[in-house]
């Protein structure tokens with residue numbers, strides 16, 4: 346039975362623990378290393394997993410998931426280097442940190458897989474994008490897939506694509522939240538109550554997302570279907586075009602891409 350150790354039981358770590366338990370893992374197969382005592386207590390109470398602040402518990406792991414902030418991850422690798430079993434697979438979800446830098450901070454020859462997840466993993470609708478490091482095999486990628494599939498769709502890309510992935514799906518949920526915020530504010534300006542404006546904007550986002558994923562139709566076609574010439578939607582889309590919103594989204598995503606390169 347695969348033993349899984351999470352290093353860091355924060356927001357993303359918790360989403361993955363919950364997902365692993367929904368998938369093939371039993372609580373007895375999961376250990377968490379988490380320095381915050383209150384957080385440790387919460388995770389044990391909710392999920393029944395073993396949580397401790399003792400780094401030595403990493404020694405029994407077949408798969409180590411590093412779920413700490415990018416700023417500390419290389420330091421954490423250095424601290425755990427001697428403790429991680431030589432055949433163990435190390436998985437990193439840290440934005441911007443390359444497999445090469447992780448491999449450099451771990452024991453020589455360690456198998457590393459880098460993953461860019463996103464926050465919809467909390468509700469089982471995430472997007473996780475995997476890249477293999479220099480020593481990771483297909484079997485390693487399959488093992489990582491089994492951890493992320495219960496909470497997300499999974500794709501494998503070449504690591505050179507990870508900055509673009511970060512800009513689209515990693516940061517992407519925030520772009521949709523931004524649109525919902527703007528729709529809600531506009532609804533209030535038009536005289537709706539805040540509660541009604543929010544419900545309309547949120548459910549419209551849910552419905553539009555479901556149409557995209559369930560029909561598999563091109564978004565431009567779905568948009569065309571609700572945009573009758575001279576109608577209300579056409580009036581709105583024409584203003585979006587005039588304000589160059591499409592171009593602005595492109596510029597925004599390129600800024601996220603650039604920032605991801607800088608963080609690396």
Ligand SMILES: NC(=O)c1ccc[n+]([C@@H]2O[C@H](COP(=O)([O-])OP(=O)(O)OC[C@H]3O[C@@H](n4cnc5c(N)ncnc54)[C@H](OP(=O)(O)O)[C@@H]3O)[C@@H](O)[C@H]2O)c1
Pocket residue numbers: 352353354355356357358378379380381384412413414415417421438439440461462463464515
């Ligand atoms: N949240 C997202 O949307 C998202 C999306 C994609 C990728 N990620 C990646 O996921 C990683 C974790 O993000 P997060 O949002 O889950 O952060 P978080 O909530 O801050 O969780 C990190 C956890 O790790 C703990 N920690 C710090 N140092 C540690 C150590 N030496 N050993 C063990 N645990 C340690 C922290 O404890 P303290 O608070 O006590 O320091 C905290 O509980 C990041 O690398 C981020 O890039 C996050």
